Amino acid sequence: MANELDVFVGNTTLIDEEVYQLWLDGYSVSDAVNIRLKSGILDQTGAGADVLESDTMDHYRTFQMIERLLHYPPKLVQQLLFQIPPYKQSMLIERYYAFEEAFVREVLGKKLSKGTKKDLDDISAKTGVTLKSCRRQFDNFKRVFKVVEEMRGALVENIQQNFLLSDKLARDYAAIVFLANSRFETGKKKLQYLTFEDFATCAEHLIQNWTLGAVDIADDMDMDLDKEFLQDLKDLKILITDKDLLDHHKSLVCTSLRGKISVFHEMDSNFKTLSRSLVNIGTSLTHNKDVRDFFIDLVEKFIEPCKAAGWSLTDVQLFLNQYIASARALDAFKQQALWERYMGTLRNCLLKMYHN
Structure with missing residues (x-):
């Protein structure tokens, strides 16, 4: 008796957004599996715990392979190895470069160097943000700073062009880069009542009005104050x-x-x-x-x-x-x-x- 089997083959890379967020948040595979178990996913799918663990590990391997491309987002858009729809590419990039308020307030205005990176253990303990997530966020700040620090022209536009971020996130990164460049003090006790959004808004006003780029000279930069x-x-x-x-x-x-x-x-x-x-x-x-x-x-x-x-x-x-x-x-x-x-x-x- 002959058996018929229908097979469909595709090469689209599957991205589970919930698992991606767990990976970004720095959870291990075992922790991610436990979180997914508590969400009741097995009841929804009828799968077993071993299948859930295998699925989670598979997603984590995919994210780790994609991560090197996320360091320079235009490469993710241009590559052909991973077939990811444009809207999914945008989601991957935006979430990878997203940051947490508690973390950014601890490093805002500080030099983005190895010295600050050594403090991430303490910052992780203080904020409750996992060490892995702290490192990702800090490395993102440092990477963006390094790419745009010597570029001419508008800071926000330079960040958008090189990292393909949304306008809001690019403006936030512009504030982080600008405040780090001039080492503005933001961590003193009497400034603790101020939010990142407070500083970001002030930084945007300073960039628009007090920098070299504010005088409408195309070759000038938004990084430095107009001396x-x-x-x-x-x-x-x-x-x-x-x-x-x-x-x-x-x-x-x-x-x-x-x-x-x-x-x-x-x-x-x-x-x-x-x-x-x-x-x-x-x-x-x-x-x-x-x-x-x-x-x-x-x-x-x-x-x-x-x-x-x-x-x-x-x-x-x-x-x-x-x-x-x-x-x-x-x-x-x-x-x-x-x-x-x-x-x-x-x-x-x-x-x-x-x-x-």
């Missing part, structure tokens, strides 16, 4: 050293905000101190240490004093808007373009960092 601009900020000192100009500025701000701001009397009595703080933050940025301490200075010299005096976020917003606008009406103040470039960015950072 000429930082040097020019010393010209803003006239706003706090010229008594007549300082008094006039205060008068304009107070006249505009009388009856509109809940902390008017406190603002009136402390205007000169606040103005000196805001201007001095900028005039000190010619020194590398002050650049590194930029976020600390914003907290210590403006945010903490305002919070101690009971300012709401609305009060801060009203004050900064009027503080910037009133300087435009000062006839003796000739640094309007410089002022707008400096204070527009500083305002955006302060408002993002001022948590009620």
Whole structure:
């Protein structure tokens, strides 16, 4: 009696997204099998535990072979060995370069070097992120930094072109690279209330306005702050050293905000101190240490004093808007373009960092 057997042969690489995430999270095969068992997958498929283990091992081997291509995503798109649909390729890349908030906050602003990598054991224990996942995330940060650090042009575009990341993830990586490049301090105790998203937003404003690339010169880079601009900020000192100009500025701000701001009397009595703080933050940025301490200075010299005096976020917003606008009406103040470039960015950072 003849038996008939239908056979279908294909070469599409099968990707189980749930197993891929377990692999990315750093779980061993045995741990991944246990997690899949608890999900009730055997009840859904009718398979045995041995089949589940074999399936998991098979997926892990596939991911390990693909990983070398994920280090340089355009190679994954161009290769022919693994037949993976484009939407699956995008998923593999995006998830591989995704990172966890708890981990990125621990390494943000630090030098992406072997010295920092030695601390990953401690970071893993502190954050609960597996050591394997910590290493993957750190190596991704380092890899992106190394590829784009000497490139001309827009940082976000360079990252997208070389790593095929989504716009949101590319912007996050741009912030990580930018903050690491100038070694901005983000780990001090008084900065712990700030989220990665807070720093990423501030970094984006700095990239767009204070870097060499911000002056619309195609050959310049978004990695480095514009040193000429930082040097020019010393010209803003006239706003706090010229008594007549300082008094006039205060008068304009107070006249505009009388009856509109809940902390008017406190603002009136402390205007000169606040103005000196805001201007001095900028005039000190010619020194590398002050650049590194930029976020600390914003907290210590403006945010903490305002919070101690009971300012709401609305009060801060009203004050900064009027503080910037009133300087435009000062006839003796000739640094309007410089002022707008400096204070527009500083305002955006302060408002993002001022948590009620």
